[in-house]
Amino acid sequence: MIMNQPIRIAIVGYGNLGRGVEAAVARCPDMSLSAIYSRRPAASIQTLFGNAPVYEMEALNGRANETDVFVLCGGSKEDLPRQGPQLAALGNTVDSFDTHARIAEYFSAMDEAARAAGHTSIISVGWDPGLFSIHRVLGEAFLPDGDTYTFWGKGVSQGHSDALRRVEGVADGVQYTVPIERAIEQVRSGARPRFSPRQMHRRECFVVLKDGANADAVRQAIVSMPHYFDEYETVVTIVDARTLDAEHRGMAHGGFVIRSGRTGSDHEQRLELGLSASSNPELTSSILVAYARAAVRLHRMGKIGAHSVFDVAPGWLSLKSNEQLRAEWL
Amino acid sequence: MIMNQPIRIAIVGYGNLGRGVEAAVARCPDMSLSAIYSRRPAASIQTLFGNAPVYEMEALNGRANETDVFVLCGGSKEDLPRQGPQLAALGNTVDSFDTHARIAEYFSAMDEAARAAGHTSIISVGWDPGLFSIHRVLGEAFLPDGDTYTFWGKGVSQGHSDALRRVEGVADGVQYTVPIERAIEQVRSGARPRFSPRQMHRRECFVVLKDGANADAVRQAIVSMPHYFDEYETVVTIVDARTLDAEHRGMAHGGFVIRSGRTGSDHEQRLELGLSASSNPELTSSILVAYARAAVRLHRMGKIGAHSVFDVAPGWLSLKSNEQLRAEWL
Numbered sequence: 326m327i328m329n330q331p332i333r334i335a336i337v338g339y340g341n342l343g344r345g346v347e348a349a350v351a352r353c354p355d356m357s358l359s360a361i362y363s364r365r366p367a368a369s370i371q372t373l374f375g376n377a378p379v380y381e382m383e384a385l386n387g388r389a390n391e392t393d394v395f396v397l398c399g400g401s402k403e404d405l406p407r408q409g410p411q412l413a414a415l416g417n418t419v420d421s422f423d424t425h426a427r428i429a430e431y432f433s434a435m436d437e438a439a440r441a442a443g444h445t446s447i448i449s450v451g452w453d454p455g456l457f458s459i460h461r462v463l464g465e466a467f468l469p470d471g472d473t474y475t476f477w478g479k480g481v482s483q484g485h486s487d488a489l490r491r492v493e494g495v496a497d498g499v500q501y502t503v504p505i506e507r508a509i510e511q512v513r514s515g516a517r518p519r520f521s522p523r524q525m526h527r528r529e530c531f532v533v534l535k536d537g538a539n540a541d542a543v544r545q546a547i548v549s550m551p552h553y554f555d556e557y558e559t560v561v562t563i564v565d566a567r568t569l570d571a572e573h574r575g576m577a578h579g580g581f582v583i584r585s586g587r588t589g590s591d592h593e594q595r596l597e598l599g600l601s602a603s604s605n606p607e608l609t610s611s612i613l614v615a616y617a618r619a620a621v622r623l624h625r626m627g628k629i630g631a632h633s634v635f636d637v638a639p640g641w642l643s644l645k646s647n648e649q650l651r652a653e654w655l
Numbered sequence: 656m657i658m659n660q661p662i663r664i665a666i667v668g669y670g671n672l673g674r675g676v677e678a679a680v681a682r683c684p685d686m687s688l689s690a691i692y693s694r695r696p697a698a699s700i701q702t703l704f705g706n707a708p709v710y711e712m713e714a715l716n717g718r719a720n721e722t723d724v725f726v727l728c729g730g731s732k733e734d735l736p737r738q739g740p741q742l743a744a745l746g747n748t749v750d751s752f753d754t755h756a757r758i759a760e761y762f763s764a765m766d767e768a769a770r771a772a773g774h775t776s777i778i779s780v781g782w783d784p785g786l787f788s789i790h791r792v793l794g795e796a797f798l799p800d801g802d803t804y805t806f807w808g809k810g811v812s813q814g815h816s817d818a819l820r821r822v823e824g825v826a827d828g829v830q831y832t833v834p835i836e837r838a839i840e841q842v843r844s845g846a847r848p849r850f851s852p853r854q855m856h857r858r859e860c861f862v863v864l865k866d867g868a869n870a871d872a873v874r875q876a877i878v879s880m881p882h883y884f885d886e887y888e889t890v891v892t893i894v895d896a897r898t899l900d901a902e903h904r905g906m907a908h909g910g911f912v913i914r915s916g917r918t919g920s921d922h923e924q925r926l927e928l929g930l931s932a933s934s935n936p937e938l939t940s941s942i943l944v945a946y947a948r949a950a951v952r953l954h955r956m957g958k959i960g961a962h963s964v965f966d967v968a969p970g971w972l973s974l975k976s977n978e979q980l981r982a983e984w985l
Contacts, residue, residue, distance in 0.1 A: 348919045352799045428985055429978075454985045456793065456926070459969045461984040463786065466945040466972035467938075469682045473984075513931075588941050589678045592934035596786070599929065601843075604922035608797075611918050615796040633970075635980050639789045640965035642796035648759075650965050654791040654803075655758055655784045 332621050333359040333391065334614070337412060338398035339370060339379075341576070342421070345610025346396050347373050353614060355644045359392045389415040394617045396420075398610075406431060410438035413446045413631075417624050419616045421451040421609055428454075436631035445624040446631045450616040451609035452600055453477070457582045459634055460598040464584025468594055471586020472517045476504035476525060480578025480605060488553045489530055492546045494538030497566060499573040501529040504580070512583050515593040521556070528559040531573050533566045578605035615642040662951050663689040663721065664944070667742060668728035669700060669709075671906070672751065675940025676726050677703050683944060685974045689722045719745040724947045726750075728940075736761060740768035743776045743961075747954050749946045751781040751939055758784075766961035775954040776961045780946040781939035782930055783807070787912045789964050790928040794914025798924055801916020802847045806834035806855060810908025810935060818883045819860055822876045824868030827896060829903040831859040834910070842913050845923040851886070858889040861903050863896045908935035945972040 334350050336343045339361050350356045351374060358377035363370055367379040380388065395412050397420035399405050405422050412418050413435050422431050432448055439446045449455065453475070461473050482502045489498035508525050511518045518524075530547055534540060544561045548554055564573075579601040586594050602608040616634070619641040623632060640647050664680050666673045669691050680686045681704060688707035693700055697709040710718065725742050727750035729735050735752050742748050743765050752761050762778055769776045779785065783805070791803050812832045819828035838855050841848045848854075860877060864870060870893050878889045894903075909931040916924050932938040946964070949971040953962060970977050 345919060425985070428981055432981060449985055456797070458985045459793075462969045462973055462980055463789075465984070466948075466969075466974075467786070467942045469941075588937035589675060589934060592932075592937050594933065594938050594941075595929075595931040597929040597931075599925075599927040601925040601927075602922075603924065604919060607918035607922050608924050611799075611924070612797045618796075633977070633981055633985055635970035635973075635977060635985070636968050638966050638968045639792045639796075640963075643792055643965075644796075647963070647965060650792055651758055651762060651963055654795070655755070655779055655788045655963055655965070 331355055331357040332618060333357055333393045334617055335360045335362060335392040335395050336377075336398055337362045337382075337385070337395050337408065338404065339363040339365075339372070340398060341606035342610055342613075343396075343398040344373055345604070345607040346398060346614060347377070348607065349611040349614040352611075353618075353644065355618070356614070360388060385412075385415065392416055394419060394620045396613050396617055398613075406434070409446075409448075410434045413438035413444055414442045415444075417444050417620045418446045419450050419613050419620050420446075420448055421455070421613060422449045423451065423454055425454070432631050432633070440630045443629050445620050445629055447616050447620050447623070447633065447637065448631055449633055450613050452602070452612060453580065455609075455612055455634055456600070457580065457598065460582045460596070461584075462635055464582070464586075464596050467596065468584050468586030468588065470588070471584050471594075474512045474520075474525075474583045474585070475580065476509055476583075477580040478502040478504050478526065478578065480580075480602075481573075481576070485528065485553055488550060489532060489547060492543060492550070494535050494543045494546075496533045496535045496538075497569055498530060498532040499569060500531075503527040503529055509581065509583075512585055513595065513597070515585055515595065517585050523557045526557060528554055528557045530554075530559060530561045531564050531569055532561055533569050534563060576604045576606060578602050578608075618642060618644065661685055661687040662948060663687055663723045664947055665690045665692060665722040665725050666707075666728055667692045667712075667715070667725050667738065668734065669693040669695075669702070670728060671936035672940055672943075673726075673728040674703055675934070675937040676728060676944055677707070678937065679941040679944040682941075683948075683974065685948070686944070690718060715742075715745065722746055724749060724950045726943050726947055728943075736764070739776075739778070740764045743768040743774055744772045745774075747774050747950045748776045749780050749943050749950050750776075750778055751785070751943060752779045753781065753784055755784070762961050762963070770960045773959050775950050775959055777946050777950050777953070777963065777967065778961055779963055780943050782932070782942060783910065785939075785942055785964055786930070787910065787928065790912040790926070791914070792965055794912070794916075794926050797926065798914050798916030798918065800918070801914050801924075804842045804850075804855075804913045804915070805910065806839055806913075807910040808832040808834050808856065808908065810910075810932075811903075811906070815858065815883055818880060819862060819877060822873060822880070824865050824873045824876075826863045826865045826868075827899055828860060828862040829899060830861075833857045833859055839911065839913075842915055843925065843927070845915055845925065847915050853887045856887060858884055858887045860884075860889060860891045861894050861899055862891055863899050864893060906934045906936060908932050908938075948972060948974065 394417040485500035724747040815830035
C-alpha cells in the first residue's frame with residue numbers, strides 16, 4: 326500500500342507526546358509534518374527539528390485542508406473530550422484517549438462528529454489502551470477457555486501521581502505502579518489464579534511535603550484514599566524536591582498481558598505479550614503515528630466514523646505493500 | 656458482530672490438527688461442525704465427540720453447500736498445494752500453510768481459485784506463521800528504527816524431524832529446536848546484536864538406528880546435512896525405539912518474537928511476544944478456528960480472494976460485538 330504523496334501529519338498539543346510524534350514522523354519516509362498546533366504562543370515554542378510551522382490552536386480551523394490526519398496529543402481528562410469531536414469535524418484523527426470508564430461516551434461523540442463530516446477517527450491508540458487491548462482480544466479469540474491478566478509497570482501512573490498531588494500537605498509526588506513478581510509467576514505456571522487488586526500490583530509513592538505539613542497525616546491520607554490506594558499495599562516515601570527531580574522524573578514503563586488457557590482435553594497454552602519502554606510517551610507516540618497511516622487508509626477505503634484498534638488490520642499499519650509483508654514477515 | 660446462524664465448519668484432514676479443530680469448535684458457541692473429511696475409510700475413524708458425520712474426501716464435491724468454511728488440516732508439503740486451490744473453488748477456506756519459500760506461489764494459486772469462484776481464503780494461519788507474523792509487522796510499524804528477532808522452541812520441528820528420518824541408517828527420530836538463552840538475553844538488553852543461525856538456536860536430535868547401522872556414520876551424516884543442520888550446533892543422541900516413544904512424543908512448543916528499537920533520540924523500547932504451548936497442534940487449531948470466523952465475515956463484507964493474517968482486523972476474530980470488545984478489552 327505505497328502512497329504516492331506523503332501523508333501530511335499535524336500534531337495537536339505539543340508536550341511529551343507531541344514531541345514524540347514529531348520524532349516518530351521523522352522516522353517514517355511516507356510522512357511529512359504539516360504543522361504543530363499548541364495552546365502556547367507559537368513564538369515561545371522550540372520544536373525538535375524546526376521543520377514544521379507552529380501555530381496557535383485558533384489557526385487550526387482555517388488550515389485543516391493542509392493536513393491528512395491530526396494526531397491529538399492532549400490529555401484524556403481535560404483536552405480530548407472537548408478537542409476530539411471538534412477535530413473530527415475538521416479532518417481525520419488519531420488519539421490516545423485512555424479514560425476507560427468514558428470510552429463508550431467518547432467513541433459516540435467522535436463517531437457522530439466524524440460521520441457528519443465524512444472523516445475517519447481512530448481512538449484510544451497506544452500501548453494500553455492499544456497494543457495490550459489487541460493482545461487481550463486475540464488471546465480470548467484464540468483461547469476461549471482461558472483467563473486474561475494485565476500487569477503494568479514498573480512505571481509512573483499519571484492518574485495516581487495526580488491523585489497524590491491533590492492530597493493536603495503534598496507539594497509534589499510521583500507514583501510507581503509495580504507488578505508483583507510472585508503473581509506473574511503464578512499466572513505463568515498455568516494455575517489461572519483469581520487475584521484481588523493488592524495481589525497483582527503494589528503502589529510506591531515518592532512525596533515532597535509542603536512546609537509545615539505533617540508526614541504521618543499525609544501518609545495516612547494517601548494509603549486510605551478510596552479506589553486509588555486503599556485496595557493496595559501502598560508504600561509512601563517522603564523525599565525532598567531535589568531528590569524527586571533527580572531520581573523520579575524518568576519515563577520508563579512496561580507491562581505484560583498474559584492469556585492462560587486450555588485446549589483439547591487439558592493442554593495448557595500461554596500467550597504472553599511483554600513490553601519494556603524506556604520512554605512511555607515516545608512509545609505511545611510511535612504507535613499513534615502508525616495508526617495515523619491506518620486512519621488515512623481507512624478513510625480512502627470509505628470507512629468513515631470512529632474506530633478502535635480492533636477495527637484495524639495489521640497490514641494497514643505498515644508502509645510496506647501486502648505482497649512485501651507476506652514475503653518478509655509471514 | 657453476532658451471527659444469527661451458527662458458522663458451519665468442515666474439517667478437511669483428520670490428524671492431530673483436525674482433532675484440535677474439532678475440540679476448538681466445541682468451545683465456540685457461534686459454530687457448529689458440519690462434517691469431517693478424511694482420506695481414510697470413514698468407517699475406520701473414531702472422532703472425539705462423534706457429533707459430526709465423517710466422509711471420505713470424494714464426497715466433498717457434492718456437499719460443499721453444507722459448510723460455510725473449510726478448515727484445511729493437511730500438510731504443507733504434499734496436501735495443501737493440491738487441496739487448497741481445489742477447496743477454495745468449492746467454498747471459503749482457512750489453512751496453516753507454512754512452507755515459507757512457497758508462500759507467494761501458494762497465495763497466488765489460492766487467490767486465483769477463490770476469486771474465480773467468489774470465495775474467501777485466509778492462508779498461513781497459526782502461531783508461526785500467524786500470531787508471530789502479526790507481531791513482526793506490528794513491531795516494525797511501531798518501532799521502524801529497530802530489529803526483529805524470532806526464537807523458536809524448545810519444541811519439535813516436523814521439517815527437521817522428517818529430514819532426520821531420511822538419513823540412511825535412521826529408523827526413527829525427533830528433532831528439537833532449542834533457543835539459546837544467552838542470545839535471548841542479549842536481545843533483551845537492547846544491544847540489537849547480529850546473529851548467525853548457530854548463535855540463536857541449537858538442534859537436539861534423538862535417533863533410533865536401523866539394525867546394523869553405524870552410529871558414527873549416521874551422526875556424521877546428520878550434523879553435516881546442508882541447510883538443516885550444518886549451520887547449527889547439532890547434538891545427536893542414539894536411543895532405542897521404546898525411549899523415543901516414551902520420552903519424545905510430546906507436542907509442546909513455544910517461542911518469542913522480540914522487536915528491539917529506539918524512539919526519539921535514544922530511548923530503548925522492547926516489544927516481546929512469548930508463547931508456551933503444551934500442545935502445538937491444538938494451539939494452531941484454536942487459532943485456525945478463530946480465523947474461520949473471520950473468513951466468513953470477510954466473505955460477507957465482499958472481500959473475496961486470498962488473504963493473510965495481515966488483512967484481518969482483531970475484532971473480526973472475536974464472537975463479541977465491537978461495542979462489547981471496546982467495553983471489555985480496550
